[in-house]
Amino acid sequence: MIPAMSPTASRSARQASVSALRFGRVATMGAIAALIVFAGVWGSWGNAQHVLLTKGREQGTVKVTACADGTCSGAFTPTSAGARARARVEIAEAVAVRKGRTYDVVLKPGGSNALRSGAAGILYAWVPLGGALLLASVVVAGGMRLRRVAWGLGLAGIGLLTAAFIAVQ
Numbered sequence: 001m002i003p004a005m006s007p008t009a010s011r012s013a014r015q016a017s018v019s020a021l022r023f024g025r026v027a028t029m030g031a032i033a034a035l036i037v038f039a040g041v042w043g044s045w046g047n048a049q050h051v052l053l054t055k056g057r058e059q060g061t062v063k064v065t066a067c068a069d070g071t072c073s074g075a076f077t078p079t080s081a082g083a084r085a086r087a088r089v090e091i092a093e094a095v096a097v098r099k100g101r102t103y104d105v106v107l108k109p110g111g112s113n114a115l116r117s118g119a120a121g122i123l124y125a126w127v128p129l130g131g132a133l134l135l136a137s138v139v140v141a142g143g144m145r146l147r148r149v150a151w152g153l154g155l156a157g158i159g160l161l162t163a164a165f166i167a168v169q
Helices: 007-052 118-125 128-146 147-168
Strands: 059-068 071-078 085-091 104-108 114-116
Touching: 007 114, 007 118, 007 128, 059 085, 071 128, 104 118, 114 118, 118 128, 118 147, 128 147
Parallel strands: 085 114
Antiparallel strands: 059 071, 059 104, 071 085, 104 114
8 A cells, every 4th residue: 555645745745846847947948048149159250250350361441343142342452461452352242232332341261252340340240149149038038037137138139230230331
């Protein structure tokens, strides 16, 4: 015969299982939120490293002369020591690039791809992180029930995306 549990022991066991489930939910959602933010940093770092760490990189300006198929091209005029002039480099049209205008750029090593430099380039490079912060805020609010932290993440993401939008115009 199985001995019956007292009501106090039954309530205590139920509270322990509820606490374990709550901890599991918070830990899982925390890991997912951290993974989302890490993915945003990872996605941003590919371009951000060139824009932020400009020492030893070719810096200059590009006068955009043609745009087609999502990229614009133009002549590169160097402004840093060791950089050489190039007849044609490409820059992504998605960075609010307009034909006929001149932009400060940094060249990616080993190619003719240019990235906008300065505040506009730095903010644009971190746009994937801004989106990740917004997504992580939803996970933190819904899965972890940490609303203040979620608001902080969401406002940081919105702030980064808004600043990037304003800067690249």
